[in-house]
Amino acid sequence: MKDEPAGPHCAINAGDGALIQLGHGGGGSLMRDLIGKIIAPAMDQASLDIESDGAAVSLGGPAAFTTDSYVVSPLFFPGGDIGSLAVNGTVNDLAMCAAEPSYLSVSFIIEEGLSIETLKRVAQSIGAAAKTAGARIATGDTKVVERGKGDGLYINTAGVGSVKAPFAPGPSRLRPGDAIILSGDIGRHGVAVMASRAELDFTPPIRSDCAPLWDQVRALIDAGVELHCLRDLTRGGLAAALVEIAQSAGCEIAVDEPEIAVSEQISSACELLGLDPIHVANEGRFIAVVPAEHADLAVATLGSASAGQARRIGETTPAHQGGRALIRSAYGVKRQIRTPKGEQLPRIC
Amino acid sequence: MRYVDEFRAVDSVQRLAEEIRKTTIQHWSVMEVCGGQTHAIMRYGLQELLPEEITLLHGPGCPVCVTPQSYIDKAIEIALLPDVVFCTFGDMLRVPSGDSDLAQAKARGGDVRVVYSPVDAVEVARVNPDKDVVFFAVGFETTAPANALAVRRAKDEGLTNFSLLVSQVLVPPALLALLSQPDCRIDAFLAAGHVCAVAGLDAYHAIAEKHHTPIVATGFEPADILRGVLHAVRQLEAGEAFVENSYERAVAQQGNKTAQALMMEIFEIAPKEWRGMGVIPASGLALNAAHADFDAERRFGAIGAAPRRDCGCISGAILQGVKRPPDCPRFATSCTPDNPIGVTMASMEGACSAYYQYREGGSGHER
Incomplete structure (x- = not known):
């Protein structure tokens, strides 16, 4: 997540009814606030370094690496939501390689007009699902597309983990x-x-x-x-x-x-x-x-x-x-x- | 699951299969009319449980399959118009016409929506007053009452932006047409239970008598189907031919009078083209004069004759039980559900699709 020069900027409006604007993906203070004040706290991930371009991680021995994108509609459904799905889907792809999930990346593609409250709920769900799975969210990205160009919210996650079986199943x-x-x-x-x-x-x-x-x-x-x-x-x-x-x-x-x-x-x-x-x-x-x-x-x-x-x-x-x-x-x-x-x-x- | 599990129970299925084996002496060809029955026969491998003297022929009762190509062409044409929302049951999306289908019309920008009920399409019309909402009303006596209800609702609510593209067909005239074919080899019918539940059994008596052919109203679960076969074989072996109700839990002699009244409030009986079978007199439904405003053909132009496209598909013969899917050289080779050449492969309830989905090996070898 790109570092921004320090300077005065508006506090993010995250009250009831606040909506994602194109500017939230523009790389400026709106985006910085969205990530720093809404997404990162909601995910509650100690390992997430939002000031760096990437995360440095270490894995001993053979590792598995996977990625998947989530476009489920509706965003919330009985028993889960796009956030828990995006974590569990990738964690499970690692598990199917007999790999213990270690680190995840999370990228949001948000449609202009999505409520910030919705995004917050999804981010909270991501954080909770990662904790349950024993994986840490290490890096991420946020983009905003114009209204009508996305279905509310798409998420991509990638994950790496150490292979724990004597050989990789297949x-x-x-x-x-x-x-x-x-x-x-x-x-x-x-x-x-x-x-x-x-x-x-x-x-x-x-x-x-x-x-x-x-x-x-x-x-x-x-x-x-x-x-x-x-x-x-x-x-x-x-x-x-x-x-x-x-x-x-x-x-x-x-x-x-x-x-x-x-x-x-x-x-x-x-x-x-x-x-x-x-x-x-x-x-x-x-x-x-x-x-x-x-x-x-x-x-x-x-x-x-x-x-x-x-x-x-x-x-x-x-x-x-x-x-x-x-x-x-x-x-x-x-x-x-x-x-x-x-x-x-x-x-x- | 009540009303389902007991009709799939292994012991009752095996007992019925044994009873059929004991009853059968001569060779008989029994046609199950409905695609849902064909699907269940293949899904549960019921032919394997029958003695080899009994051949099951698969009938024309797949609403998707019998809808003529000209209607699919018209549906695609309407779906591609601006300011139109074209609503359909999911099965129609993949029915091929030339090199297109409704799924491709959707991909090309047509507003095509899958609905679970025609009444949902009325709701689409209500919330989109600036759009013309068209519902593709296909099917037998089973779908006609719900389609009629949708028109009644639209009329009651004063919606002027809702219409039906109607391809409704009736089963009894089709059975009569099949029995009148010179090469007919049908000894008995398992009539489609759900159609009988709506329309009743009255229309079948004259057919059974005229062609001396048993007609047995039959359900859709494995035990239902075997029971229908058993009753048909008993009649055949005894030289009898009458209308019998083997699906008593759903079918009453008179059918569902409320549904019938609703159908005839909105529709009238009309001649109808069936895919592969041509025009059959009095075998379809059209919107009656009082509801002609809801006819999509009136709004978007009448359905013309489809250009003849000879793709080598034998679905017409398959729908009449004259040929079986493995008789086609393209079956499971160049024609698959991924790339259907004909409608009986494209529709989930088509005989080709049922054979492809469920036959061991799918190579088309008959036992």
Whole structure:
């Protein structure tokens, strides 16, 4: 964050109804005040040095590095908001590399006219989520775009962390007969966001599962579970994760539909919206591919790491050209899992 | 989930499958009319549970699929006009017409919005008095009452900036048209349960009698569908052909009188073009004279004939149950949900899309 020459400037107006103006991204005193008096205090990060262009950090040993951008609409939804999502999404990408999240950057792209109070709430959420995840926000940036050129607020975060497993997990490590472990019930985030977007009121409200996953991954590492592959179930849900892993590894994955936990509320909502829960996004669930002999240990470990409902849902089978994922129904019939083209759309009737 | 779980329960599904195996002696082709049923059959692999004497044919009951190309062209044309908000159910976005679709019209700047209910489109009209709001009213007897309700609301509120682009179709005339084809190989119909819930069963008796074809009102869950098949096969093996209600929890003989009255308050019966099947007499709905002001064709010009585009797609034959998706050389090769050549692949409830999504391997090999 650029240093500015000292000088007199107006105190920022952050009272009720104060709005972001183009000048808040202009590099002058308005921006300096926005960062120094609103964003940084709200995030409450001791490590954040707003006077420097970047942060100097140190990591011992192999490190993972990732970035992601967040454009969720609405900005606030039951169980989370764009701030907690921006932290947990990046923290979880690190966790899927078996890396302990250490440092994050946060960049805001703000639309002119956003209320400063909203920005403050998001910044507070970012600070709180980072603390929960054990990551420190080390640097950041703020830009403002004209009204109509953004959807209120976009956030980019990047993160670095130290790899804590003996080797980095990835699809190339899959072996025939490996067990697929699913960390919990699926579908919460996508349905929560879709319900708030469409103003569908479920009672009680469906809450996103947005949460950091590092503690669960670390528990698996500490318990001695060999992690062949980890994948968080974000866009495209469980289906996309299984298909991607199978295709990257050039193997076949088969899972049992009755073993996949879906809450009563989510399955009802999916029924109503015409969605298959395996395609719905999550922000606090992952799959771990582990040697079959480690499957029970992995399930027990995830159970006690408070994920709940962790289950072995299937296994890898010998190589299949091109790779594919199959799902076995309760009736014993197998079908191939496909990933949907893009955005999920409600059915017509 | 009540009313769902018990109709997916493994023991009842297996018991029904066993009952069907015991009942079946001869070869029979049974057509499920509705795309939702096709979807469930593929989703749950129900064909695998049936004896090989029974072939399931997939019918024309996908509202997206049977909407003719000329309507898609018109929808795109209207959506690209300035000061128009074009509201639609999500399924219509990806239906291809030539090299375009509504999703591309949106990307090119058209104000295309996905709504969950036609009444939401009325709300869009209310809050945008300076815009012309058009709702794409497609579907069978199931969507017609809600579309009628939207028009009634707009009229009651005095909204003059709301209209419907109407492509409403009726199921019984289509079944009659299918049975009248010279190459028809349909032995029995599983009628679309939700259409029957609205329209009742009266219209089917004459069809069952005239063509000596069992018509069984059937639901959408695995046990519902197998029960429908069982009832159809029992009739076929006994040489009988009558209208039977296998979906008693939703369908009453007379249907939903309130919904029917609402439909006929706003619409009138009209001849209608079906994709792949041509014009079928008295098989559609059009806004009646008292509600002609809400007709988008009146505001934006009548729908013309679509230019003939021979893309080699066999969706017309698929919608009539004459061919199956794997019969098409393009199925799952050059035609996929990512790049649909035809509407039965583009629509989530189209037979090609259901085969592609759910068949093991997706390579199209029949058992």
